[in-house]
Amino acid sequence: MAIITRKIKGTEDVLPSDSYKWQFVEDIMRKEASVFGYKEIRTPVFEHTELFSRGVGETTDVVQKEMYTFSTKGDDSITLRPEGTAGAARAFLEHGLYNDGLPIKAYYFTSCYRYEKPQAGRQREFHQFGLEIFGTAAPSADAELISIGKAIFDRLNIKNLQLEINSIGCPTCRAEYQKALIEYFNQYKEELCPTCLARLERNPMRLLDCKSPVCSKIAESAPTVLEYICNDCKVHFEAVKKYLDSLKIEYKINPKIVRGLDYYTRTVFEFVSQDIGAQGTVCGGGRYDGLIEELGGTHTPSLGFGLGMERLLLLMEKQGIEIPLPPSCDIYIAGLGEQAELKAFDLIKQIRQSSLIAEGDIAGKGLKAQMKYADKIKAKFSMVIGDEELIKNEATMKNMQTGEKTTVRLDEQFFSDFFAAYIENDSKSLLDMIK
């Protein structure tokens, strides 16, 4: 078979046989977010390019080489969102949500787009669950944010996930720190790897994260941010830790965490797994106290995180976490002959009105093939109505698990018994009933 085209590199189809896994996880996230008082926000997939170049930062890799940017017929420059925060922040400003009483707490599910080379846990289209809190500088907000992520992972039964936190300070103290870093690394200029050398001046904090043995050896004794951040930032970070301790959330301070998006300030954190390959960060986020101002608003300290859906699902699969199967067909009804088929169609409709899953033939199959199909879709019961039975208002009902058959009358009593059994406790009493 030669299909005319295939899916775009770095995209994935979620097939009907797998979508319940996404729905299961999404459900838990929605519930958890709403328990914390967060409401969903939905923003467009594309935005004016400047939102990202200003918000995410002109010098970041994401903006410089990973954005899907194109021109419209009217010559506007449009970009598919590479992350979720900028759009949410834009909507916050555009609709004056700061008048609704701060802080504003929102969550979202988005698809994001980055032009990267795909590998395990990294696609060109990927999906994020995200949270944003606009309008609070209090360290308790940092702790709440992290605790929601933690609560979700716990509910999903995920193991061996390390929470790593750090503070990268405010723009003022970070400048001091970067100066100190450049000074330090300059002593080892001859030994550094070419990439590190190249970004020594531009983004010295990234050198801390280099994996080359030589660089990481040098980085070990480099000055850490925490020695350089100003007093306010230090106080804030200490308070965040205190809140986490009181919530009994374990964390590791990792002074090498450096987020690659420019908007981050003060607290940054990651939930990291060793189980899913090189792209182990399942959830990452932090404060972005300057972002709203950068986008033209007043100073509005804020924070948020993004959680990679594909990475999370991958992790759950690797850890063998079982996701409950979706409900299957409750009853399959086959009609033999024209009149019986019409009757079957009507019965199916009635049963569906009680929110049971009822199916029948819509492919013109013979009885045998229909039974096979009923088996395939894991129908709990099947019913066959023939012309003679139709006259007597009866049908043959079969328990698909035991194979037992009974003749039932298609009257009110049957339906009320059938539904009652379902309401009681689906399978058990129903199976009894059919015996």
Place this chain on the structure above:
RNA sequence: GUGGGUAUAGCUUAGUCGGUUAAAGCGCCAGUUUGUGGCACUGGAGAUCGUCGGUUCGAAUCCGACUAUCCACCCCA
């Protein structure tokens, strides 16, 4: 953008030293059972062996390029 691996039916794979019609299991369709699924048996459909080119009497097999895909760097969720 830079490396490395892989490419045979819907899926998982076999295919020897280059040799005739490319093989199996699962799945799909049908029959054995004209009104009953699973089990069993029988049959059927389904593959330009990723693409193009080269070597050769002869290529799924050897060589080259391209494409796709996977993994890693980089970056991040």
